Amino acid sequence: MLSIIISLSSEVSAGKSTQERDTDNDGQTDQIAYLDETGRIERLEIDSNADGVMDRFQYFEDQQIVRIEADTDHDRKIDCREYLKAGKRIRQELLSNDSGRVVQVSEFDSVGRIVEIRKNTTEDDLFDSIYSYKDGKLFLFAQDTDGDGKPNISQTYNDDKPVLKSIDDNGDGQMDVFCIYRDGVLFERKTDMDHDGVFEITIRFKDGQPVEEEKDTNRDGKTDLFTRFDSYGNAEKIEEDTRHTGRIDRIRTYYMGRPVNVVSDIDGDGFKETVALFKNGKIRRQTEDRNQDGKPDITTWFDEKGKKERIESDTNLNGKIDTWQYYEDDRLTRVEKDEKGNGSINLKVFYSKGKKCRVIMDRDNDGLFEITQRFDKAPWSMVMELDADGDKHPEARYCYEKGVLRLKEIDKDRDGNPDLMHHYNAEGKLTKTRETHEGVDGPSIIWFYDDQEEAIRAEHDRTGDGHADIWYHYRKGKLTGLDEDTNADGKPDIWEIYDESQTLLKISFDLDFDGKPDSEENGRGKK
Structure with missing residues (x-):
């Protein structure tokens, strides 16, 4: 904007002079004109906001303004320079308040129309944004966002409306993104994700919002993901070919940006057997139709936080639910099964911290769970108990280590104490058997076995004092000898020897209990 001074308050005198003026009659000078020796103006200083500080400076040559410098934000720093020719602005420079560098240059044609704007947005002395105009209208915009001196964004215009925008997002000189406009509104955007010249993503728009x-x-x-958007730009439907077979195997639908359901072909056979239903953006139920009969065979229920609560399954696909799984905090806590399909649960599996700890089974479907398996009884990996009458006293107990039976206990009289105990080695072979009578502390007999599980020795505690008083010796399953302690001193004092037919051959006696035989008898009498 040009300023013209008329009716200055002082007359021109010999030599350079100044003239002041109060244009708003507030008692303060707001214009000062500097005149040369002939009285022609050289410079005009203006206080445009009446703060007492000159903020606009106009420079003249031959009575024509050739340059204007201005402090447009009134911080006492020049931030705008304009150059004029024949009264027309031909160039404008905007300066940074911080560095004083030129951050924008605008060029104008002979009639004052904008021709080009160059911007230095990073104040690094490089103009990174260039706007080009024709007949006063923008027709090209170029920008260098990575500072390499080459534009990586280019946009063309027609009648001030955008037509095509191209972007080189990796600085290789090849444009990777193209935005196409119709009537100045974005219509389509194509993106080359891996910079190979092929566009992997195409987005179409309507009224500036994505449509598909x-x-x-x-x-x-090959396109393998199709997305449709609602009028707000939120995904409304997504169809995917997750296996890249040319066939859609997952369809997701949304409402106002929140998922409503997901239909999937999990096993890739072409049938979408899995349906997930959502509420308030969280999954609440999922069904699976494994035999493709239109009926769900597995239903999973979720809580309000999207964590699993239970799963109901028809494992034999006969149309009846036979397995129930229960969860707490997304961890499996219990499984119940109707293995015979008669409507009665005969198997329950319990979990602790996600690990199986107990199993109970009702094998005869009488409502009594007579078999219990425990997986938290160290040192055993599993302990199985049989309580056929449900009196809480198992008749049999089987202890396993790494899947191998190591101990079997039988309680014949159901008094809660084992009457028969079988011990096995790491290979599962019988090594020892202990048989008790009249309770734990009653008489007992212990059998020892070789690698072929044949008895080789037995120790009999007839009094229940914890000390054997008869020792049996076997070979190939046949009795070969018997030792007896008759005075409970822990040492045998009678020895019997048998032949291969288990016929008694000889008996020896230690009459004075000194550990040495004193007399002998054969099978037919005393020698």
Whole structure:
């Protein structure tokens, strides 16, 4: 804007002079004109906001303004320079308040129309944004966002409306993104994700909002993801070919940006057997139709936080639920099964911290769970108990280590104490058997076995004092000898020897209990 001074308050005198003026009659000078020796103006200083500080400076040559410098934000720093020719602005420079560097240059044609704008947005002395105009209208915009001196964004215009925008997002000189406009509104955007010259993503727009998207996620040249958007730009429906077979195997639908349901072909056989239903953006139920009969065979229920609560399954696909799984805090806590399909649960599995700890089974479907398996009884990996009458006293107990039976206990009289105990080695072979009578502290007999599980020795505690008083010796399953302690001193004092037919051959006696035989008898009498 040009300023013209008329009716200055002082007359021109010999030599350079100044003239002051109070244009708003507030008692303060707001214009000062500097005149040369002939009285022609050289410079005009203006206080445009009446703060007492000159903020606009106009320079003249031959009575014509040739340059204007201004402090547009009134911080006492020049931030704008304009150059004029024949009264027309031909160039404008905007300066940074911080560095004083030129951050924008605008060029104008002979009639004052904008021709070009160059911007230095990073104040690094490089103009990184250039706007080009024709007949006063923008027709090209170029920008260098990575500071390499080459534009990586280019946008063309027609009648001030955008037509095409291209972006080189990796600085290789090849444009990777193209935005196409119709009537100045974005219509389509294509993106080359891996910079190979092929566009993997295409998004189409309507009224500036995305309408649909097509994407080639695995870069094989085939579109495998299709997205439809609602009027707010939120995904409304997504169809995916997750296996890249050319067939849609997952369909997701949304409402106002929140998922409503997901239909999937999990096993890739072409049938979408899995349906997930959502509420308030969280999954609440999922069904699976494994035999493709239109009826769910597995239903999973979720809580309000999207964590599993239970799963109901028809494992034999006969249309009846036979397995129930229960969860707490997304961890499995219990499984119940109707293995015979008669409507009665005959198997329950319990879990602690996600690990199986107990199993109970009702094998005869009488409502009594007579078999219990425990997995938290160290040192055993599993302990199985049989309580056929449900009196809480198992008749049999089987202890396993790493899947191998190591101990079997039988309680014949059901008094809560084992009457028969079988011990096994790491290979599962019988090594020892202990048989008790009249309770734990009653008489007992212990059998020892070889690698072929044949008895080789037995120790009999007839009094229940914890000390054997008869020792049996076997070979190939046949009795070969018997030792007896008759005075409970822990040492045998009678020895019997048998032949291969288990016929008694000889008996020896230690009459004075000194550990040495004193007399002998054969099977037919005393020698």
